Amino acid sequence: MKKPVYETHVQKGILLNANENSENLPASLLQEIKDALDSILFNRYPDPGETELLESYAKAMELSASMLLAGNGSDQMLGYVIGYYLKEGKTLYTFDPDFSMYEYYAGTYGASVKKFAISEEKPFDTEGFIQHGKELNVDMIMFSNPNNPSGICLPIETIEKIIQAFPNIPVIVDEAYFEFADETSAISLIDQYENLLVTRTLSKAYGLAGLRIGFLIANEGRMEELKKAFVPYALNSFSMKAACIVLQHKEHMEQYVQSIKQERKRMMTAASAFKKMQLFNSQTNFLYGKAEDKEKLLDLFGKQEIVIRNYAGSNAFRITIGTKEENDKVLEVLRQFEVTE
Ligand code: PMP
Numbered sequence: 001m002k003k004p005v006y007e008t009h010v011q012k013g014i015l016l017n018a019n020e021n022s023e024n025l026p027a028s029l030l031q032e033i034k035d036a037l038d039s040i041l042f043n044r045y046p047d048p049g050e051t052e053l054l055e056s057y058a059k060a061m062e063l064s065a066s067m068l069l070a071g072n073g074s075d076q077m078l079g080y081v082i083g084y085y086l087k088e089g090k091t092l093y094t095f096d097p098d099f100s101m102y103e104y105y106a107g108t109y110g111a112s113v114k115k116f117a118i119s120e121e122k123p124f125d126t127e128g129f130i131q132h133g134k135e136l137n138v139d140m141i142m143f144s145n146p147n148n149p150s151g152i153c154l155p156i157e158t159i160e161k162i163i164q165a166f167p168n169i170p171v172i173v174d175e176a177y178f179e180f181a182d183e184t185s186a187i188s189l190i191d192q193y194e195n196l197l198v199t200r201t202l203s204k205a206y207g208l209a210g211l212r213i214g215f216l217i218a219n220e221g222r223m224e225e226l227k228k229a230f231v232p233y234a235l236n237s238f239s240m241k242a243a244c245i246v247l248q249h250k251e252h253m254e255q256y257v258q259s260i261k262q263e264r265k266r267m268m269t270a271a272s273a274f275k276k277m278q279l280f281n282s283q284t285n286f287l288y289g290k291a292e293d294k295e296k297l298l299d300l301f302g303k304q305e306i307v308i309r310n311y312a313g314s315n316a317f318r319i320t321i322g323t324k325e326e327n328d329k330v331l332e333v334l335r336q337f338e339v340t341e
Pocket of ligand 1: 176214
């Protein structure tokens with residue numbers, strides 16, 4: 001079992017490889033977090049019920065706290081549900097391409113993985129996906145929406161068809177990038193479908209990748225069951241406190257999302273003139289691209305010390321949308337690539 005490589009901040013240069021916010025929290029929020037330090041009981045175990053955090057997130061999302069469970073990034077929640085429902089002889093059904101950790105976690109529990117090919121270049125084949133899944137007799141469905149890496153986002157009608165077609169198995173929709181999308185969230189269907197689970201994170205739109213906070217959202221009854229087997233102190237007192245403060249200032253997240261959407265549009269417009277590589281429409285904070293002569297393009301990014309995500313063995317790459325200045329540098333590299341022989 002090969003663990004996917006996580007490229008992190010140990011690299012230097014302009015980091016546009018992990019879909020993080022390029023900027024840290026504003027000074028005012030950092031100050032609020034520092035001021036809150038005195039109230040944290042570092043000598044005591046954290047609240048195992050995660051009460052304050054779940055209530056803060058419930059308020060921000062206009063949900064009931066009883067539908068929520070939080071852990072160390074949505075990664076932990078995804079791994080947890082895979083471990084909860086799958087074991088040797090069971091099958092996880094996902095997309096190709098999709099987030100590599102699903103396959104890794106399934107493997108750690110001895111489950112197998114089947115994939116359905118999707119493409120940013122043609123519409124999603126809903127009937128084909130359902131038919132193939134039924135033929136394979138899969139035990140769980142998990143996919144990201146919007147999809148990492150392709151950037152496409154399936155409409156709620158498609159999600160509902162999938163949930164309806166597999167009423168007896170859990171369907172997990174990973175909405176790590178949903179704040180950047182213009183579709184309706186699958187969360188709106190949770191009351192209706194007991195087999196639907198959704199994951200969210202504070203790592204992307206909220207800019208808190210370093211804090212490691214993710215959520216699992218499910219129907220109250222199912223959540224009650226899931227909570228019973230979850231590790232008691234998944235999150236520490238400090239992370240929970242800092243997250244609560246950031247959640248009280250939701251406007252910070254909303255401004256960042258707006259700026260990413262504007263920059264996304266600007267970059268797509270600028271890149272549409274280029275012929276040597278193609279960027280695909282995205283509902284996320286990153287752009288997925290393809291280039292025939294990708295090695296040359298990677299070389300140009302390397303010379304400018306811009307770190308992007310490379311998909312080795314294919315002509316694909318992925319670039320996080322950064323600050324305006326960083327994006328200008330990316331566009332400059334793409335321009336250079338366009339005029340190289
Ligand atoms: N889902 C998707 C689709 C992701 O791309 C990522 C991280 N890149 C995650 C989940 C996990 O994010 P986190 O653990 O930081 O919440």
